[in-house]
């Protein structure tokens with residue numbers, strides 16, 4: 344298995360020396376130096392030379408745009424290639440890329456001003472991500488157990504198994520712990536298989552890489568409990584995000600009404616849900632009649648709009664930055680990142696065909712739907 348060093352310019356001695364220094368420091372050997380002119384050539388090279396590691400001089404040597412960079416990173420990681428960035432401060436290629444590469448035509452400087460807080464979070468996460476709570480690094484850069492912290496980690500798993508609730512775990516923990524724990528940080532601990540001895544770099548898993556703090560059966564029991572909770576989550580109705588009143592252009596709201604009646608002396612009730620214009624109660628509104636049963640409108644919408652793509656607010660131009668930040672801070676794992684990234688790419692590729700709003704109107708006979 345060989346290592347490939349990727350430069351923006353093979354003739355740039357400064358760039359080359361910087362990368363060589365970094366590799367010496369990190370004990371990485373370089374077999375081939377290459378300049379990226381064509382990504383498919385790199386893929387051929389990976390095959391023919393059996394490349395297992397790539398060291399990039401900077402994210403720019405892979406791509407000069409964050410979107411293209413992520414596409415290439417994902418396809419390399421899918422090939423099980425380990426990728427390093429020759430930077431002492433930000434050796435994680437993704438984390439380096441959100442600081443240096445432009446995306447959607449915006450410079451990263453501009454973005455980092457807008458998203459300063461996410462930036463800070465990401466760098467905090469990076470420190471936590473490098474040495475998980477419960478471990479320290481030995482002089483030879485190996486992870487060894489930090490006993491006091493490890494006891495806290497064990498406690499987190501035990502409290503969760505007793506209470507089956509992350510919120511309760513957080514509360515109980517904060518009563519006895521000097522470190523302040525949040526919902527996210529506790530959830531991150533409970534889902535982090537580093538504690539059973541696994542080491543991951545993106546999707547590459549090295550089992551038994553270090554001494555575990557938690558045993559497998561406890562970790563599995565906790566994962567099962569958390570996954571069950573997630574699948575029990577209430578599934579949101581997605582239509583209501585894009586329904587608007589044709590008459591006044593305001594968003595439709597959902598309301599519910601309960602009807603009561605008596606049958607054989609027994610009180611019965613049933614709830615009905617309605618989409619209504621939010622101006623339905625205002626005096627001089629023309630929208631008074633706009634209240635339609637959800638069941639009825641949903642089935643009409645499914646007939647008329649199934650197969651269309653809908654505008655999703657979350658895919659604004661900061662979304663890519665957000666998911667890369669979440670990946671580098673460990674908030675989402677690589678497979679979640681990949682699936683969100685693919686949804687984003689699909690959305691960008693189809694943005695011309697996307698429906699942003701559906702207008703609802705009603706005359707005496709029928710419901711009228713139109714879109715934009």
Ligand SMILES: [Zn+2]
Nearest residue numbers: 588591620630
């Ligand atoms: Zn209205």
